Amino acid sequence: MLGGLIVxxxxxxxxxxGASLFLTTPPARWFTALATLAALGAVALLARAGWRAHAAxxxxxxxxxxxxxxxxxxxxxxxxxxxxxxxxxxx
Amino acid sequence: xxxxxxxDPALYDRFPTSEPRPEGxxxxxxxxxxxxxxxxxxxxxxxxxxxxxYVATAFLFFLLAGILxxxxxxxxxxxxxxxLPPDTYNQFFTMHGTIMMFLFAVPMxxxxxxxxxxxxxxxxxxxxxxxxxxxxxxxxxxxxxxxxSLFFGLAPDGGWFMYPPYTNRIYSPGINADFWLLxxxxxxxxxxxxxxxIIVGVLRTRAPGMTLREMPIFAWGxxxxxxxxxxxxxxxxxxxxxxxxxxxxxxxxxxxTRGGDPMxxxxxxxxxxxxxxxxxxxxxxxxxxxxxxxxxRTRLVGHDxxxxxxxxxxxxxxxxxxxxxxxxxMPALSAGFFSAxxxxxxxxxxxxxxxxxxxxxxxxxxFNTPTLFILGSLFTFVLGGLTGVMVAMVPFDxxxxxxxxxxxxxxxxxxxxxVFPMFAVFYYWAGMTSRRALSETxxxxxxxxxxxxxxxxxxxxHLTGLSGMPRxxxxxxxxxxxxxxNFVSTIGAFIFAAGVLLFLIELARNFRFTxxxxxxxxxxxxxxxxxxxxxxxxxxxxxVRSRYPLWDDPALPDDVEQGRYFLPNAATGRRETLIxxxxxxxxxxxxxMPGPSVWxxxxxxxxxxxxxxxxxxxxxxxxxxxxLAIACVLRWLWDTDRPVEQPQxxxxxxxxxxxxxxxxxxxxxxxxxxxxxxxxMMFLMSIFAFLFLYGVHPEYWAGGPQRGWxxxxxxxxxxGLALALWGRHLLARSxxxxxxxxxxxxxxxxxxxxxxxxxxxxxxSTGLSGQSSGQGAIVHGLLALQGQLAGVAxxxxxxxxxxxxxxxxxxxRNNTVDLVTLFTGYAAVQGIAAALISHLITGGA
Numbered sequence: 001m002l003g004g005l006i007v008x009x010x011x012x013x014x015x016x017x018g019a020s021l022f023l024t025t026p027p028a029r030w031f032t033a034l035a036t037l038a039a040l041g042a043v044a045l046l047a048r049a050g051w052r053a054h055a056a057x058x059x060x061x062x063x064x065x066x067x068x069x070x071x072x073x074x075x076x077x078x079x080x081x082x083x084x085x086x087x088x089x090x091x
Numbered sequence: 092x093x094x095x096x097x098x099d100p101a102l103y104d105r106f107p108t109s110e111p112r113p114e115g116x117x118x119x120x121x122x123x124x125x126x127x128x129x130x131x132x133x134x135x136x137x138x139x140x141x142x143x144x145y146v147a148t149a150f151l152f153f154l155l156a157g158i159l160x161x162x163x164x165x166x167x168x169x170x171x172x173x174x175l176p177p178d179t180y181n182q183f184f185t186m187h188g189t190i191m192m193f194l195f196a197v198p199m200x201x202x203x204x205x206x207x208x209x210x211x212x213x214x215x216x217x218x219x220x221x222x223x224x225x226x227x228x229x230x231x232x233x234x235x236x237x238x239x240s241l242f243f244g245l246a247p248d249g250g251w252f253m254y255p256p257y258t259n260r261i262y263s264p265g266i267n268a269d270f271w272l273l274x275x276x277x278x279x280x281x282x283x284x285x286x287x288x289i290i291v292g293v294l295r296t297r298a299p300g301m302t303l304r305e306m307p308i309f310a311w312g313x314x315x316x317x318x319x320x321x322x323x324x325x326x327x328x329x330x331x332x333x334x335x336x337x338x339x340x341x342x343x344x345x346x347x348t349r350g351g352d353p354m355x356x357x358x359x360x361x362x363x364x365x366x367x368x369x370x371x372x373x374x375x376x377x378x379x380x381x382x383x384x385x386x387x388r389t390r391l392v393g394h395d396x397x398x399x400x401x402x403x404x405x406x407x408x409x410x411x412x413x414x415x416x417x418x419x420x421m422p423a424l425s426a427g428f429f430s431a432x433x434x435x436x437x438x439x440x441x442x443x444x445x446x447x448x449x450x451x452x453x454x455x456x457x458f459n460t461p462t463l464f465i466l467g468s469l470f471t472f473v474l475g476g477l478t479g480v481m482v483a484m485v486p487f488d489x490x491x492x493x494x495x496x497x498x499x500x501x502x503x504x505x506x507x508x509x510v511f512p513m514f515a516v517f518y519y520w521a522g523m524t525s526r527r528a529l530s531e532t533x534x535x536x537x538x539x540x541x542x543x544x545x546x547x548x549x550x551x552x553h554l555t556g557l558s559g560m561p562r563x564x565x566x567x568x569x570x571x572x573x574x575x576x577n578f579v580s581t582i583g584a585f586i587f588a589a590g591v592l593l594f595l596i597e598l599a600r601n602f603r604f605t606x607x608x609x610x611x612x613x614x615x616x617x618x619x620x621x622x623x624x625x626x627x628x629x630x631x632x633x634x635v636r637s638r639y640p641l642w643d644d645p646a647l648p649d650d651v652e653q654g655r656y657f658l659p660n661a662a663t664g665r666r667e668t669l670i671x672x673x674x675x676x677x678x679x680x681x682x683x684m685p686g687p688s689v690w691x692x693x694x695x696x697x698x699x700x701x702x703x704x705x706x707x708x709x710x711x712x713x714x715x716x717x718x719l720a721i722a723c724v725l726r727w728l729w730d731t732d733r734p735v736e737q738p739q740x741x742x743x744x745x746x747x748x749x750x751x752x753x754x755x756x757x758x759x760x761x762x763x764x765x766x767x768x769x770x771x772m773m774f775l776m777s778i779f780a781f782l783f784l785y786g787v788h789p790e791y792w793a794g795g796p797q798r799g800w801x802x803x804x805x806x807x808x809x810x811g812l813a814l815a816l817w818g819r820h821l822l823a824r825s826x827x828x829x830x831x832x833x834x835x836x837x838x839x840x841x842x843x844x845x846x847x848x849x850x851x852x853x854x855x856s857t858g859l860s861g862q863s864s865g866q867g868a869i870v871h872g873l874l875a876l877q878g879q880l881a882g883v884a885x886x887x888x889x890x891x892x893x894x895x896x897x898x899x900x901x902x903x904r905n906n907t908v909d910l911v912t913l914f915t916g917y918a919a920v921q922g923i924a925a926a927l928i929s930h931l932i933t934g935g936a
Contacts, residue, residue: 005406012410012432019424020786028424060093062675065304065395072399080407083435087427 001069003046004077011039011081015088024091032088039081047074098677103300103634105744107646107655116660117630123661124215124627127687134687136220137626139606142206143524145227148234149199153510154591155238156190159183161588164548168581170569180565181248182267186241188251189271192367193278194234196509197320200374201226201285203516204313208289210523210620211307213298213632215658215668216684218291218758221691221727226284228695233277236703240270247271250563252360253334255345255353260338269706272335276702279328286317286324287765293317295758296668297676298619299657301635307618308391311398312377315405316370321765322409323366325772330359333780333872342861342868344780350791350865354419355783359776361412369408369436371505373401375512376443379465382519383447385616386462387454390639393446400439407436417488426485433483437476444473460534461515461614467542468511475503478553493563496556499549506545514541514594522610523620526603533597537590544587551576551583617642623652631656631743632669635676662740663750669742670758680752681740685730694723725890732759732906733899753904763910767917770880774921777873778928784865785932791864792934793857800853801930805923807846812919814839819912823903833895836911840888843919844881850874850926866934873925880918887911 014035022028054067094100126135135141163183166175175183205223209216217223240246247267249258258268293314297306333344334356343349345356384391391397410432417426447469456462478500482488491497514537521529555576560567567573612621617639622629633656637643650656657678658669666684671677697720704713734751742748754760785792818835821827851874861871891911894900900908 002402002406005402009406009410012428016410016425016428019422019428023422024424032424062302062304063093065302066674069395069399072395073402076399076403080435084428084431087424087431091423091427 001066001073003050003070004043004073004075007039007042007046008077008080008084011035012084015085029088032085036081036085040078043074043078043081047071047078050074093675094677095672095675096677096679098672098679100300100677102744102746103636105746106634106657107650108744109655112654112659116654119661119664120627120630121625123664123666123686124625126626131687133692134689136216136224136685136687136691137606138205138209138216138220138223139524139626141220141223141227142202143604144231145198145202145205148227148231149195149202152190152194152234152238153199154595156187156195157588157591159187159190161584163187164581164584166565167567167577169578170567170571170574172566175565177565178248179244181563182241182244182246184563185247185250185271186238189247189275190234190238191505192251192371193275194230194237196371196505197282197367198230198234198278198285199513200313200316200371200509201282201289203374203378204289204316205285206524207520207620208292208310208313209296209628210622210624211309211618212293212296212301213619213622213629213635214292214296215628215632215666217288218296218668218670218682218684219288219762221685221688222284222288224688225691225695225698225724225727226281226288228692229277229284229698230281232696233274233281233699233702236699237270237274240267240274245270247274252364253356254360255334255337255356258334258338259345260341266706266708269335269338272331272338273702273706275327275331277699279324279331280698282320283324283766283769286320287762289313289317290321290765291758291761294673295670295761296682297671298632298635299669299671299676299678301671301676303674305635305638307638308380308394308397309374309377311401312374312380315401316374316377319366319370319373319405319408321768322772323363323370325769326359326776327363329773329776329780330356330363332875333359333868336861336872336875337868340861342871343865344784344868344872346865347788349863350784350788351868352784352787352865354416354787355780357416357419358412358783359780361415362409362776365412365415366408368501368504369404372440372508373404375509376440377401378516379447379468379512380443381616381618382461382465382515382614383450384454384639385519385614386459386465387451387456388615389450389454391446392449392453393442394638396442397446400442403439404436407432407439411436414483414488417485418492430483430485434480437480440472440476444469444476459518459614460529460531460538461519463535463538463542464511464515464518467538467545468507468515471503471507471511471542471545473507475500475505475507479504491556493561494556495552495560495562498562499552499556502545502549502552506549511541514538517594519614519616520620521602522613524604524606525601525610526605526608527601528610528613529597529601533593533600537594537597540590540593541587542590544583544585544590547583548580548587549583551579555580612641622648630654631659633657657743657746659743662742663735663737665735667750669748670752672756678742678746678748679756680749681742682758683733683735683750685727688727688730690723690727694720694727697723721886725886728890729894734901751901753906753909757906759906759910760913763913767913770917770921773876774925777869777876778924781869781873781928781932784869785934788865789934792866793859793864794935795930795933796853796857798930800849800856801926804846804850804853804926804930807842807849808919808922808926811839811841811843811846811922812916814842815912815915815919819908822900822905822908829895829898829900829902832908833891833900836891836908836915837888839915839919840881840884843915843922844885846919846922846926847874847877847881850877850922853930870929873929877918877922877925880914880921884911884915884918887914 015032018031050071057063293310336342343351345351345353413429414433560573607625631654697716700716739747818832821832859867
């Protein structure tokens, strides 16, 4: 259920650490881009797993709900990760 | 339907039962759960009493901090006023902020959790009632002593976030800052104790069938709230500990001339301080989400989205702390990341606001007092949120940082996000705790006075701030032109206070506390707290099949009252509640619960005494108080972890569950794991501090001890870990006595403590002391943390030995052994990590 949000957190901490080490330099931007691609890949895997589990959940209301929240978490995290990385392009 | 624990969900179909219940069951429940009268009532641990006292005390602190605000407003009403001298003004604004954040807002939310959660979850009580009582008394006694410092001119005066260098020994030479640093200590302990209680309570004591999907939204809010406390509060524990160590022993954590750095304080403080805002807002918004369906007479729109919004807020709020530090010269890219995160945290808040508006729009709301307070809250909070997005933009923040614009913003957020909802709560749930409901007429007057007062006070402050008036100044010159706006703000503050005063009069007129003859479900809520209850909570514990069980099954209250569901009696003849599984709330075992006791009260008094007396530097008395606090805690624990004669009990309809359980599925194990997460967070924050100081001032770092020392330390901790695990294993092995595991565990504890002693000698051999440099300070800070763990492990070992001597250790499994093993194992692992980092990352190469 929390997979997407955990990926967002890890991505945030990694790009912040990158900016703290490399300051506002091209290496920091490349580092951010790489971390963002990796995070988006992880979120895509989570979303696919959530989608499949949701489809296979059957009539059990709780199972369906659980996978629905997982899917939502992954999709929202994807948007948040892109948003979070935008400053590396804009600043 | 699937199962989580092997429990057959088809068994739920046996309920409601149809057979008549034997007579005398209610009388037995009433007798078992009754509280003592007279002064002995103070030893009560029932959530009804403790929760109510907790709410009342938190509200008292709201009033006291409000009075301080009024005096400050009079001082600022006109330029060059002389009501408060500068030093006293500093104490007033520091105490106002500190009390509102630490003694009102967070405790109020925990108090509402303690009061409402057991009823909402249909549990007999939260799983550790004595812990709730301890948390309350430590907070109440310590908080009142802390407030009293104001009368002696000793109150803290460095602002509620106590930035060094203002608060170091040079610029704050008195004991005022120590009052804050040590005074916050008991509040931190109280908050963490309450958080552990709430997490375990929400996840393990829900009514059967109440899966996470059906769980009331307030329980979700409190769960995220409590987890956030567990993650955030260790950070403030560490920074207050470090600053006090700097002040007391001259360890330069924050002194840049010796390898420390004041920015470290800001990082550590705001890693706690900004999530703190959401720690306050989330439970309040969860309460709003509970009230709106009843007030709008329809189901909550977007229930699942709101749950997701809680979770998202919980995560994102830990990625915004540095937006309080935009003006400190941080790298532009870092500022950009924090700016983006700060803007995105408004999305989950927006989801909730739109869900509330949609619920009102799709229902048939009545515009009664709670509805008015909620609408007022919506309006005010949205305005505060909008200015929040403004200050999340770095260039704007540069202009308004530390001005009255920020004061206006934070009051819009906190009053809109927490204070107005709290008043709605008072009106909505008064029917659960009072014989008479509160008056609608005076309620409307209260609302309009508070709402208008709020806007008149704080709306002009945006302009005051944009005109350049800095916060925390005790006066200003007439030519600045801020007089008119300040005068209006002062009038508004008194209008707001008139609303609060009217509410107090209303309480005196109509509020009559009760535990069983309450006014009832005045607003027609559909959740379980409106079932008929006594001190034992509900007569029987229902099977929950929907989010609004009272709306979907109108016969439920009667069936519950007639004992047609789970646990209609006291199956073991003691206080007990049902422990259920985490995801699907399937019955697992019966928890035997403790009754009234003086020990939580005494241990809380001595805990508060330890911190408060330490402040005035009466060290002998303080440490005596600390020892007494520990003795009282051990005495209270002595009665726990004892199996009863019946290994199994019938919890209704012939369903049998164990009455004693051990291992990872138990509530005690869960509580210990959460406590260890607190220690882990303290350790991680210390490691952050270590790396931060290493990165910022490497020139102050010297070489470490010889490698041989490191190997000895690692060997000691490794041995401690191995012996702890082996000790637990021995308990189940035949051919051993109960002393075998105990002695093995004691040896493990001795090995870990010995490794710490070796580590101390290792650093002594380098000549590095705590006073030498930032490196010396942080290395000795890590050693102090390890010493704390070792001290607790030694106490636990001695306690286990005492229980073994009295034959209280059961075989093949025992909770006390499990918990001592967990703690000792954790202490050893942290010792290994600390030694590796501090010995391998050094300077002077």
